[in-house]
Amino acid sequence: MVDALVVGLVAGGLVFFAGGTVGILRLPDFYSRLHPAGKLDTAGSVLAMSGLALFALLPISLDSVLTSLKILLIVVIVFLTSPTATHAIVDAGVRAGLEPWKKDKGEPSP
C-alpha cells in the first residue's frame, strides 16, 4: 500500500521532470524556455522527494524520522531556491537586453 504510493509519487515526479526537459529542448526562446525550467523542475523535485521521504520512513524509528525530515527540508530549500535562481537568470537576460521572441520576427532559435 505504501509502496504503491511511493511508486506513484516518484513516477509523477519523473513525469514532471520529463515535461520540463521537453520544454527546455523544444521551446523557441530564452524566456519561454525558462518557464518549464523554473516550474516543472520544482514540481518534479517536490513530488519525487515526497515519495522518497515516505519510503525512508517505512521502518519507523528515530533515525528514519530524522532522515525523512531532512528530505522534507531539502524540499523546502528547493521550493525557496529554484524560483529564485530562475528569477535571477531572467533578470540577467532582461538587463542584458535580450529581446523576447515574436512569431513574425524570425526563425525559432535551435
Add this chain to the structure above:
Amino acid sequence: MERFFLGAGLVLGGLMLLSLYRGVFGPTVLDRLMGVNAIGSKTVVLLVIIGVLYRRVDMFVDIALAYALLNFIAVLAASRYFQKRKGLRGNPQQRAAPRPREGT
C-alpha cells in the same frame, strides 16, 4: 522496489543527458546556465535515489542538501556575473539593436 528505484535513477540520468544539450549548444550564455541549473535540480533527486539504493539515505541526504545549496549559489553568482558580458546574444541580426543599459 529496488528495481523501480534503479529504473527511476536511470530515467533521471537520461533526462539529465537531454538537458545537457541545452547546456552545450545553447545559443546564449544564459541558456547554458539554465541547462546547468536544470541538471543540478535533477541531481539532488538522483543523489537521494542513490542513497536509497545503497541503503545509506542518512548520509546521502546531507550530500544532496549541500548540493542543492551549492547549485543555488553557483547559479545566482553566475547570473549576476554574466549580465555584464558582451556577446550574450547568439542571434547576429539582433546584435545591431541598441541595448538598454541601466546604471553601471
